[in-house]
Amino acid sequence: ETGVTQTPRHLVMGMTNKKSLKCEQHLGHNAMYWYKQSAKKPLELMFVYNFKEQTENNSVPSRFSPECPNSSHLFLHLHTLQPEDSALYLCASSQDGQGDEQYFGPGTRLTVT
């Protein structure tokens, strides 16, 4: 248990659905991250939030929409996804985001049908 929780753990959605992934960290950290983990590919950083402000958008398609209402919560809103978006989505947090250690959640396994 790392202090970073993600819900749901598994999600199956159609291409026309709208769903949201939730991440919560109980570590008092100020930076939060979304990553995409696909088979046989490096982890891809999607978004970075520092003190609730988005500081990195790694050329992510607009069908992924992040939201960070406070330093403890991070959401990833999904709409009109494609089958190639099926992957494990990981949330992470770190103390201050200056290249320090990140703590990862267990991930949400997303399948787009």
Add this chain to the structure above:
Amino acid sequence: AQSVSQHNHHVILSEAASLELGCNYSYGGTVNLFWYVQYPGQHLQLLLKYFSGDPLVKGIKGFEAEFIKSKFSFNLRKPSVQWSDTAEYFCAVNAFPTDSWGKLQFGAGTQVVVTP
């Protein structure tokens, strides 16, 4: 663009064998270096990290890594593996100041299988 390379995608070895996983990165400036591990069905967790100082760093579960700046490498080692070391291992780099705040570049991972 900066990249992180892990030389082996799959490694199979027997218990008590020694393990060394290679990691090279392409950035020549100041770097923070990490090895993460993902055990089957579990979350990514930190094995060890290097920020500065002694280039030989020790982590959890008997792992260590050596930062060789001239070779842009940060190889992971364990003298004697156990079956419980079966996992996927990821090298990650944060390059200062090129990488934006908090950005980690990950390698593709090495799947290690330890046989009894």
